[in-house]
């Protein structure tokens with residue numbers, strides 16, 4: 619089943635890329651494994667996924683050593699008291715959503731001589747439950763974050779609110795791209811999940827994060 623799902627995802631990515639004349643090889647898929655068994659994760663990894671995403675440190679800690687060759691990425695909200703542990707597991711943290719979190723990552727990374735790759739999470743919608751920097755504070759906050767020596771900012775991330783029609787998510791992806799273009803056009807955009815990844819790719823996503831599309 620996972621195999622068919624992956625083929626279907628690849629076809630869909632290829633179709634969007636053909637439409638917008640983009641190179642499908644340049645889209646990175648992070649396979650989001652939260653709530654999946656180690657057997658399912660190994661199956662996906664064996665079918666070619668190198669980047670695995672988790673949204674809880676605790677869950678990642680139990681799994682990460684069991685998948686040879688995988689690179690783990692943190693996609694969920696990271697609590698300050700979990701940072702130290704997270705730095706041992708994740709090659710990329712997508713969800714840096716406050717200056718305080720960036721400072722704590724910087725501090726803990728310095729202690730272990732790590733330069734931690736991160737994305738800054740932007741709250742592109744007004745949904746109350748979502749984490750991320752509001753666009754209004756984003757410019758000042760990102761300056762602050764960019765000044766931290768043990769962080770390497772690779773780009774921006776957003777989570778669009780759940781909508782009935784993927785088209786409605788387009789505005790949030792466009793907003794993230796506009797912010798990126800003003801700040802640093804070479805930054806990557808992590809946006810798009812199972813229900814909206816095609817629209818995200820149309821709006822310039824470099825990294826999409828897929829769970830249900832792969833595991834069902």
Ligand SMILES: *Cc1c(COP(=O)(O)O)cnc(C)c1O
Nearest residue numbers: 650673693811812827828829830
């Ligand atoms: C769960 C999750 C995903 C994957 O969601 P699907 O809709 O299953 O593709 C992507 N990003 C984040 C931050 C998540 O928590």
